[in-house]
Ligand SMILES: Nc1ncnc2c1ncn2[C@@H]1O[C@H](COP(=O)(O)OP(=O)(O)O)[C@@H](O)[C@H]1O
């Protein structure tokens with residue numbers, strides 16, 4: 464429904480599209496140009512120094528969901544491209560069920576799709592043709608996450624007969640040949656961005672890293688791995704993996720308020736229907752400050768909140784959300800989206816307790832709500848099924864839960880009222 468309403472909503476504001484979209488900035492293409500990237504000067508310098516420090520490096524970039532990790536690495540790659548580095552445009556999203564062969568095939572496919580876009584390919588015909596043959600093998604196509612882009616989704620009629628697979632070693636040898644050629648042409652190592660490592664279960668990630676150990680030592684490559692803090696702890700728990708990293712992990716933290724303000728302003732300017740037409744900024748600064756405080760500066764949560772509030776409250780004419788209106792719109796949205804579905808009063812008590820904490824264990828919830836731990840576990844499972852709560856991390860036997868970010872909208876009205884009283 465929203466999909467159809469959206470364009471007309473944003474037109475009311477004099478904008479071509481939703482300025483609060485949460486897609487990461489892309490190296491190439493994308494509705495919002497990569498030049499809208501703000502800040503992170505120190506981190507960018509660190510990564511570019513690492514790139515010029517040697518011909519083969521491995522970096523881990525980590526941070527919370529939605530702080531801006533993918534956009535950061537994409538921007539760093541964009542800058543590197545301008546200095547003559549070759550890097551596949553699209554980051555490689557690692558899938559949970561990939562084998563070493565799948566990993567290699569998807570890596571090669573990322574190179575193939577970028578090389579294919581170039582008018583005059585910079586690698587030799589022999590290497591390009593071999594790359595093309597590899598990605599066009601029917602079995603391989605079923606293993607490529609982007610294969611639908613080729614218009615093929617081949618399935619084997621008889622799944623019990625394993626189609627021939629190419630050993631990952633052979634693919635690694637070929638990849639090295641490709642990297643060598645690109646190095647000869649550009650004079651620089653290639654950069655490969657593996658995204659969302661947290662999607663891969665711990666055991667599989669360990670196995671992948673073991674199987675691909677030699678590949679990650681390839682000459683003429685900068686490997687950049689991106690994941691959340693769980694990936695960080697996992698790397699630390701594997702000394703053999705941690706020791707292959709070229710530097711300590713690069714931590715991406717929340718952006719300061721003035722930079723988020725700039726991000727929003729520059730997006731709105733970039734999306735104006737035309738220079739000559741008026742446009743309306745759908746929020747006030749105090750509304751932004753309120754969301755910034757609520758989410759500790761998490762940019763994705765701020766964008767999602769504005770997006771939901773504007774779509775919800777716009778009818779025939781544009782609205783400007785002040786903090787009071789913002790709080791009441793979001794409050795009724797969270798009631799509608801989540802609370803009405805929770806019929807057990809005690810489950811709601813557990814949820815409301817969790818909303819007030821960045822993360823919480825069963826034990827703490829039981830203590831504060833005075834509900835027996837076994838019952839808390841039951842309510843947590845129910846809330847998890849409803850998508851209200853998720854497991855954020857484990858620490859030994861302790862499980863730390865966290866509410867789905869939009870549930871924190873429940874806190875906004877109280878905060879705004881308190882602020883008003885304080886004034
Ligand atoms: N430094 C930045 N400058 C401009 N926009 C940013 C910046 N960091 C993040 N964003 C925007 O915030 C949203 C979330 O960023 P993303 O890179 O997807 O985060 P993560 O990968 O950590 O989940 C995206 O829409 C992105 O465009």
Ligand SMILES: [Mg+2]
Nearest residue numbers: 487532533534
């Ligand atoms: Mg990301």
